[in-house]
Amino acid sequence: MAFDLKSELEGAGRIGITGHIKPDGDCIGSCLACFCYIKKLFPEAVTEVFLEEPGHFFASIPERDKIITDFPDRPEFDVFIICDTNRERTGAAIKYIESAHKVLNIDHHISNMNGSGDVNHVIPGMSSCAEILYDLMDKALVDKEIAELIYLGIVHDTGVFRFSNTSPETMKKGGELIAYGFDFPMLIDTTFYLKTFVQNRFQAQIMLDAKRYCDDLVIVGVADKALMNVFGATKDDTDGAVNGLRNTAGVECAVFIYEKEDGLFKGSLRASTDRINVAVVAESFGGGGHVRAAGCEYRGTKEDMVDKLLKEIKKQL
Numbered sequence: 248m249a250f251d252l253k254s255e256l257e258g259a260g261r262i263g264i265t266g267h268i269k270p271d272g273d274c275i276g277s278c279l280a281c282f283c284y285i286k287k288l289f290p291e292a293v294t295e296v297f298l299e300e301p302g303h304f305f306a307s308i309p310e311r312d313k314i315i316t317d318f319p320d321r322p323e324f325d326v327f328i329i330c331d332t333n334r335e336r337t338g339a340a341i342k343y344i345e346s347a348h349k350v351l352n353i354d355h356h357i358s359n360m361n362g363s364g365d366v367n368h369v370i371p372g373m374s375s376c377a378e379i380l381y382d383l384m385d386k387a388l389v390d391k392e393i394a395e396l397i398y399l400g401i402v403h404d405t406g407v408f409r410f411s412n413t414s415p416e417t418m419k420k421g422g423e424l425i426a427y428g429f430d431f432p433m434l435i436d437t438t439f440y441l442k443t444f445v446q447n448r449f450q451a452q453i454m455l456d457a458k459r460y461c462d463d464l465v466i467v468g469v470a471d472k473a474l475m476n477v478f479g480a481t482k483d484d485t486d487g488a489v490n491g492l493r494n495t496a497g498v499e500c501a502v503f504i505y506e507k508e509d510g511l512f513k514g515s516l517r518a519s520t521d522r523i524n525v526a527v528v529a530e531s532f533g534g535g536g537h538v539r540a541a542g543c544e545y546r547g548t549k550e551d552m553v554d555k556l557l558k559e560i561k562k563q564l
């Protein structure tokens with residue numbers, strides 16, 4: 248039976264929306280687009296959107312100020328929608344989900360194939376949750392703001408229409424969306440490409456210190472607390488560092504680790520070919536992710552973490 252968003256929401260007086268912890272562009276775009284659309288579809292309903300604080304580069308996206316970031320107590324929701332994830336990764340919003348009368352789960356993660364709501368609409372082949380939502384929308388209700396938010400989600404999860412999850416339909420929808428007339432070059436620059444001066448200088452140093460291994464197929468960049476302190480860099484300034492490393496000719500696997508807390512390192516892994524499955528590498532550390540993008544954590548020294556990561560990677564070469 249086809250999923251129909253409108254009929255799932257019919258008669259609901261209180262509707263809530265959330266996504267995952269550490270919300271990314273698709274999560275933020277999806278949740279806000281869903282919020283704006285439901286406001287138009289059912290203006291008499293109380294609709295609210297809850298997410299952790301989005302990164303500062305999302306400050307000027309449409310309806311940014313509608314996101315409730317402190318997860319206050321609320322009466323039970325009639326319908327609660329989980330976008331772009333399963334209920335395990337919703338963080339503080341889980342309390343709304345557990346008490347909701349009905350939970351809808353709209354997602355594109357293959358790891359959430361069966362969904363974790365009472366009604367699920369999970370399409371793993373889709374570029375983004377935002378693209379799935381766009382397909383569910385009555386186009387007569389889509390306006391410039393909704394179009395911009397959907398576009399934001401698609402752009403972020405496709406790496407600006409570059410990753411292999413970009414289908415011909417994704418491109419067609421991208422064309423339909425920019426026809427609404429929002430400033431898409433500005434949106435892409437500010438939310439996807441821009442880095443602060445501190446971030447650029449910090450990541451330049453990471454690149455200067457980076458080393459290659461395994462006949463230069465693997466590149467490793469490391470930022471410990473001492474290096475982060477030199478630049479006054481925070482966790483946010485590590486965003487994009489692993490992609491910078493990955494964009495090195497001849498490299499098929501990029502590793503970036505930074506010291507999250509004293510002695511606790513967070514690793515990000517990227518593969519640009521199918522030779523190295525980074526999900527398998529991350530899983531050996533208790534982490535996980537996708538074949539070409541994964542993450543893990545390690546308590547110990549940075550040297551030991553790099554040694555162990557390289558050992559796991561070499562098993563696949």
Ligand SMILES: [Mn+2]
Nearest residue numbers: 273331376404
């Ligand atoms: Mn997504």
